[in-house]
Amino acid sequence: MASHLPGVDPARSAIAFEQDVQHEPRLLPKKQKKPKRDRHKRLKVTFFRYAYYEPAFRYFVEQVLDTDFLPLPEATKHSEEVGVQNSSDYVCTPFKHILGDFIDALEAGADILIQFGGPCRLGYYGELQESILRDLGYDFTLLNFSQGIEQGYFGFAKETLKVVNPDINIPYGIRQLLSTANMVNRLDTARDYYLANAGFEDVPGSFAKAWANFMDAMNTAQTDHDINQIFRDSMAEMRAIPNHKPAYPIRIGIVGEMFTAIDGRSNLNLDEKLVAMGIEVHRMLNLTNVIIRSRNEANLRLSAAPYLTYNMGPTSTLTIAAANQYANEGFDGLIHAKSAGCTPEIDCEPLLQKISADYEIPVLYLTYDSQTSDTGLDTRLEAFYDMLVMKQAKKQKLSRR
Amino acid sequence: MVFHTQAEFADVRCVGIPRALLYYRYGPMWKAFFEALGREVIISPETDKALVDRGTALSVDECCLASKTYMGHVDWLLDRCDAIFVPCYASGDARQGFCTKFQSLPDLVRSTFREALQENHTVVLSCEFAHLGDAKERQKALSGLALSLGASPKEADRVYKIAIRAQQEAEKEATAHLEQTLKLHNNLVKLVAKDKSGQSEQPLSILLVAHPYITHDRYICGDVIDALLSMGVTILYADEINHKQAYKQSFDFSSTLPWVINRELIGAILQLKEKVNGIVLVSAFPCGPDSMTDDAIMRVIQGIPILNLMIDAQSGTAGIQTRVESFVDILKFQQKGGYVHG
Numbered sequence: 164m165a166s167h168l169p170g171v172d173p174a175r176s177a178i179a180f181e182q183d184v185q186h187e188p189r190l191l192p193k194k195q196k197k198p199k200r201d202r203h204k205r206l207k208v209t210f211f212r213y214a215y216y217e218p219a220f221r222y223f224v225e226q227v228l229d230t231d232f233l234p235l236p237e238a239t240k241h242s243e244e245v246g247v248q249n250s251s252d253y254v255c256t257p258f259k260h261i262l263g264d265f266i267d268a269l270e271a272g273a274d275i276l277i278q279f280g281g282p283c284r285l286g287y288y289g290e291l292q293e294s295i296l297r298d299l300g301y302d303f304t305l306l307n308f309s310q311g312i313e314q315g316y317f318g319f320a321k322e323t324l325k326v327v328n329p330d331i332n333i334p335y336g337i338r339q340l341l342s343t344a345n346m347v348n349r350l351d352t353a354r355d356y357y358l359a360n361a362g363f364e365d366v367p368g369s370f371a372k373a374w375a376n377f378m379d380a381m382n383t384a385q386t387d388h389d390i391n392q393i394f395r396d397s398m399a400e401m402r403a404i405p406n407h408k409p410a411y412p413i414r415i416g417i418v419g420e421m422f423t424a425i426d427g428r429s430n431l432n433l434d435e436k437l438v439a440m441g442i443e444v445h446r447m448l449n450l451t452n453v454i455i456r457s458r459n460e461a462n463l464r465l466s467a468a469p470y471l472t473y474n475m476g477p478t479s480t481l482t483i484a485a486a487n488q489y490a491n492e493g494f495d496g497l498i499h500a501k502s503a504g505c506t507p508e509i510d511c512e513p514l515l516q517k518i519s520a521d522y523e524i525p526v527l528y529l530t531y532d533s534q535t536s537d538t539g540l541d542t543r544l545e546a547f548y549d550m551l552v553m554k555q556a557k558k559q560k561l562s563r564r
Numbered sequence: 565m566v567f568h569t570q571a572e573f574a575d576v577r578c579v580g581i582p583r584a585l586l587y588y589r590y591g592p593m594w595k596a597f598f599e600a601l602g603r604e605v606i607i608s609p610e611t612d613k614a615l616v617d618r619g620t621a622l623s624v625d626e627c628c629l630a631s632k633t634y635m636g637h638v639d640w641l642l643d644r645c646d647a648i649f650v651p652c653y654a655s656g657d658a659r660q661g662f663c664t665k666f667q668s669l670p671d672l673v674r675s676t677f678r679e680a681l682q683e684n685h686t687v688v689l690s691c692e693f694a695h696l697g698d699a700k701e702r703q704k705a706l707s708g709l710a711l712s713l714g715a716s717p718k719e720a721d722r723v724y725k726i727a728i729r730a731q732q733e734a735e736k737e738a739t740a741h742l743e744q745t746l747k748l749h750n751n752l753v754k755l756v757a758k759d760k761s762g763q764s765e766q767p768l769s770i771l772l773v774a775h776p777y778i779t780h781d782r783y784i785c786g787d788v789i790d791a792l793l794s795m796g797v798t799i800l801y802a803d804e805i806n807h808k809q810a811y812k813q814s815f816d817f818s819s820t821l822p823w824v825i826n827r828e829l830i831g832a833i834l835q836l837k838e839k840v841n842g843i844v845l846v847s848a849f850p851c852g853p854d855s856m857t858d859d860a861i862m863r864v865i866q867g868i869p870i871l872n873l874m875i876d877a878q879s880g881t882a883g884i885q886t887r888v889e890s891f892v893d894i895l896k897f898q899q900k901g902g903y904v905h906g
Contacts, residue, residue: 175849175873175874175876176871176872176873176874176887177862177871177872178869178870178871178872178891178894179862179863179865179869179870179872180868180869180870180894181866181867182866182867182902183866183867184866184867185866186864186866187816188816188817188833188834188837188864188865188866189816189817189818189864190817190818190860190864191818191819250859251855251856251858251859252855253849253850253855254855254856254859255852255855258856280658280820282655282661282664282822283655283664283822283852284822284852284853284855284856286658286661286820286822287818287820287821287822287856289820290818290819290820290821291856291859291860294860294863294864298863307820309658309820310819310820312658313658313659470671470675471671472670472671472674472690473652473654473667473668473670473671473690473692474654474667475664475667475668475671475672476664476667476668477664479664479668503626504626504850504852504855506628506663506664506665506852507664507668509624509626509627510624510627510664510665510668510671510672511668512624513624513672513675513676514671514672514675516675517675517678530626
C-alpha cells in the first residue's frame with residue numbers, strides 16, 4: 164500500500180564477481196538433445212495461480228494438451244516468501260507471486276510449467292523465471308508463450324507441439340481450444356454477476372457457496388456441452404438466491420493492472436471485501452475482455468478520446484476507457500489496483516486524476532507489494548466506503564429538494 | 565467532426581524538445597527535422613536540481629527518476645515555445661520494444677499539463693513509432709508530422725531524409741568515439757607495459773552500462789563518471805556501440821528480452837567484456853526494464869567484476885564515491901593477480 168517504495172536508500176549498490184567462467188554468458192543453456200520420450204508416462208502440467216481461472220487452465224491442459232493437470236493448493240505465506248527471496252528487489256509483484264507458485268508446483272511434482280507471453284515485462288517473465296529456477300537446481304520444461312510470439316497463433320502451436328506433446332490431435336485440439344475460450348467467457352460472466360449481486364444476499368454466505376459449487380462443477384467439465392450446462396445451472400442457482408438489492412446501491416468500478424486487479428491473493432481479496440460491505444462491484448478487466456473478446460484497441464480508445472490519443476500500454480486503454488465509462492454511468496467510486504512498480508498503470512494515474520476531477524468521482528489508488536497489510540487495506544476501504552455513502556446521501560438530499 | 569482544410573499546426577513557429585529520456589537517443593533526428601522545416605528549436609537546459617524537484621512534484625510518486633526529470637523539462641519549456649515535441653515510441657515488435665513510459669508520454673504530458681498547456685497556448689506535437697524496425701512507418705509518421713506543420717508532400721520527403729541522415733551521422737560518430745577510446749586505452753596499456761621501472765600503474769578501463777538518458781545526463785550520472793575519471797579509469801560508454809550489431813548479438817544472451825535499448829547494452833557487454841577490466845551498471849530508481857535485466861546480467865556474466873549502482877533523486881555524492889572507489893580498488897587488486905587460487 165505504501166506510496167513510497169520500501170527500502171530506498173540513497174545509492175543502492177551491489178557487486179557481483181565470479182572469477183571462474185563456469186558457463187557461457189547466456190541466460191539459459193543451449194538446448195541439449197532431449198532424452199527419448201517415455202510414451203507411457205503421463206506428464207503433469209501446471210499453470211501459476213491466477214484468480215478464478217483454474218478450471219479453464221485445467222481444461223486447456225487436459226483437453227487441448229492431452230496431459231495431466233496438477234492443481235496447486237491454496238497459496239501459503241511460504242509460497243510468497245520464496246518468490247520474493249528469489250526475485251530481484253524491485254521487479255513487479257506478479258513476477259514474485261508466480262515464481263513462488265512455480266516453486267510450489269515443482270515441489271509438488273510438476274514436469275511442465277506454463278507461462279504466458281505478452282507485452283511489457285510479462286514477455287520476459289518466462290525466460291527469467293526459468294533461468295532463476297534452473298539456478299536453484301530444478302529440472303523441468305517451460306512452455307513459454309513468449310517464444311512463438313512473432314509468428315502469432317502458428318508460433319504458439321509450433322511451440323506447444325515441440326515442447327509438450329507432439330501427438331496432439333490438431334483438429335480436436337483446436338475445437339477444445341475454442342471450448343477453453345468459451346469456459347473463460349462463462350467464468351467471467353458468472354463472476355460479473357457475482358460481483359454485482361453478492362453484496363445483497365439475505366443469508367450471508369449463500370453466494371460464496373454457489374460460487375464454490377460453480378468452481379467445483381467447472382473443474383469437472385469435459386466437453387463444451389458440460390461447460391454450457393454447468394453455467395446455466397449455476398447462474399440459475401445464483402439468481403435464485405434471495406436478496407435485498409436496493410434501487411440505488413453504492414456502485415464501484417475496479418480498474419487496473421491485469422494480474423493484481425483480478426487475482427484475490429495478490430489484492431488481498433479485494434472482491435470479497437467490497438462485496439461484504441454491500442457494494443455493487445464492476446470490473447471490465449478480465450481475460451475475456453483482454454484476450455478472447457479483445458476489442459479493437461483503436462475503437463476502444465476512441466471511447467475515451469478526450470484522455471487518450473495513443474495506446475499507452477498493455478491494458479492502459481482498457482483502464483482508462485472503463486474508468487471513463489463508469490464515470491459516465493454515474494458510478495459512486497473507482498478503485499485503481501496495481502502492483503508496485505507497474506509502469507503502464509502508474510502512467511494511467513494522472514489520466515484517472517483528470518477523469519476524477521471532470522466527473523467528480525472519487526478514485527482510490529491501491530498499490531500492492533509483498534508487504535501490503537490486510538488491516539491497512541480494510542481501514543482504507545472502510546474510509547472510502549463511508550465517504551461514498553455520505554456523498555450519495557448528500558446527492559439524494561439535493562435531488563429531493 | 566472538424567475537417568481541417570489547412571495544416572493543423574502551421575502557425576507553430578518555435579518547437580521545444582525536452583532534454584530527457586529518448587532525446588539522448590533520437591535528439592539529432594528530432595532537432596534536424598524541425599530545423600529543416602524552418603522552425604526555431606528550443607532544447608531545455610541540462611538537468612539541474614530545480615528541474616528534478618519540479619518534475620518530482622508534477623509526477624506520481626512511483627515514477628522513475630528519469631521520467632520525473634522529463635516532466636521537469638516539459639515544465640521549463642511550457643511558456644518558452646509554441647509547441648512541445650513528445651513522440652510516442654511504442655512496442656509493436658515483441659523484441660524491439662521500449663519501456664511503456666515512452667509509449668504513454670504524449671498522453672501523460674497532455675494530462676499532467678492540461679491546464680498549463682491551455683493557459684500558455686502551447687500544443688503537444690506528437691507522432692507514433694510503433695515498429696522500430698519499420699522504416700516505412702517511421703517515414704509515414706515523420707512526414708505526417710511535417711504535413712501537419714504545413715509542409716508540402718515534397719518538402720516533407722526532403723525533411724525526412726535530412727532528419728534520418730542527421731541521426732545516422734550522430735550514431736556513426738558515437739561508435740567512432742567508442743572505438744577511438746578503446747584504441748587510445750590499448751595504446752596506453754602497451755606504453756605502460758614497456759615501462760620496465762614498475763613505477764607507473766597499470767591503466768584500468770570500465771564499461772559503463774546504462775540507458776543513454778542516464779549516462780549522458782550530468783545530473784543523474786555525473787557523480788559516477790567524475791568518481792571514475794578522478795581515479796584515472798578509462799570509461800567506455802556501452803550505449804555508443806553499433807546498435808545493429810549489438811542488438812543481433814544480444815540474442816545469444818536472451819531470446820525473449822523485449823527492450824531494444826537493454827538488448828543493445830547487453831550486446832555491448834558481450835562484445836567488450838574481454839577488453840575491459842570491469843563493468844558498471846547504472847540505473848535510475850525504479851527502472852522497470854533494468855529491474856529484470858540488471859539482475860540477470862549480475863547472475864549470468866562471469867569472469868569480470870560488475871558493480872550495480874541505483875541512482876535515486878536524493879543520492880548523496882559521498883555514497884556513490886565510496887562505492888565507486890571500493891570497486892576500482894577491487895579492479896586494481898584483481899589486475900595485480902587477485903586472490904591466489906588453491
